[in-house]
Amino acid sequence: MAWPKIKNIIILMLLVTNLCLLAFVGWREIRDWQLQDKALEQAVSFLAERGIQVDERIVPRSAELPPMGMERDLEEEQTLAAALLGDGLTREERSGEGERGLLQCHSSGEFWADFQSGAFPVPEGAEMAEHALETMELLHFQGEVVSSAGNAQDGSVTLRQLWNGVPVLPCRATLVYEGGELKRIEEGRRLTGTPQTTAGTPITATTALMRFYAGLSERMDICSEVREIEIAYTLSNALGGPISLIPVWHITTDTEIYELNTLDGSLAAAGAEETERTEQ
Numbered sequence: 001m002a003w004p005k006i007k008n009i010i011i012l013m014l015l016v017t018n019l020c021l022l023a024f025v026g027w028r029e030i031r032d033w034q035l036q037d038k039a040l041e042q043a044v045s046f047l048a049e050r051g052i053q054v055d056e057r058i059v060p061r062s063a064e065l066p067p068m069g070m071e072r073d074l075e076e077e078q079t080l081a082a083a084l085l086g087d088g089l090t091r092e093e094r095s096g097e098g099e100r101g102l103l104q105c106h107s108s109g110e111f112w113a114d115f116q117s118g119a120f121p122v123p124e125g126a127e128m129a130e131h132a133l134e135t136m137e138l139l140h141f142q143g144e145v146v147s148s149a150g151n152a153q154d155g156s157v158t159l160r161q162l163w164n165g166v167p168v169l170p171c172r173a174t175l176v177y178e179g180g181e182l183k184r185i186e187e188g189r190r191l192t193g194t195p196q197t198t199a200g201t202p203i204t205a206t207t208a209l210m211r212f213y214a215g216l217s218e219r220m221d222i223c224s225e226v227r228e229i230e231i232a233y234t235l236s237n238a239l240g241g242p243i244s245l246i247p248v249w250h251i252t253t254d255t256e257i258y259e260l261n262t263l264d265g266s267l268a269a270a271g272a273e274e275t276e277r278t279e280q
Helices: 003-049 074-085 128-139 205-219 272-279
Strands: 068-070 095-098 101-105 110-115 143-151 154-163 166-178 181-189 225-237 243-253 257-261 267-269
Touching: 003 205, 074 095, 074 101, 074 128, 128 143, 128 154, 128 166, 128 181, 143 166, 166 243, 205 243, 205 257, 205 267
Parallel strands: 166 225
Antiparallel strands: 068 243, 095 101, 101 110, 110 181, 143 154, 154 166, 166 181, 225 243, 243 257, 257 267
């Protein structure tokens, strides 16, 4: 048999083998998804039998948000302070002062700022919330509006920080407006560096639901409906040490708001500011 024919036969055999392997992998993935869906359906039914209604459509199909770690970046902090405060920046241990005002930062990420008159006027026709979002981008704070009151003449906007589109629950800031301009930033907290993925294996969505029920039982809490589940991060850090971004489910029920750690399955009540935001 001529070599070209043999070569074509070999190529055809390899192609068929690869197609078979691809089909097998695809079948395995479909089967895994079917098993996960079945397990999730059973978990939802388990909760319903115990008086807790959960719409399966609001349950994230995966709890696998990776854990992150972060070190404070003082060099970046100084660069951002200069971007916010303008020329003539002078630095002390925790604060910086420039032509636009004063900014004070802490290792935990907490910060506040006061601005000079005319430093950050709201352009004519612009929305207060839009101005707040654009201003916070100077601090690399990619945010979303969680509440707004009044207008640029006398009002405030509270923003929540996002990391890769995922809310970081404790990181927020309230921007206060008076006389058509930004006057100060209150109760601020932001990421102090660039998060990097760390070791840790998230639990599955089904396990997360079962851990939620177990956590309610341990706390002797009662609820009859889960109204919303949001994938988010919370923060944890030892004094003076690196900050950890812990993946959680932010769960709103008819009686309480919880954070379910999707690494170890532990359940805790959400912070007071989260409860306040949901009740608005």
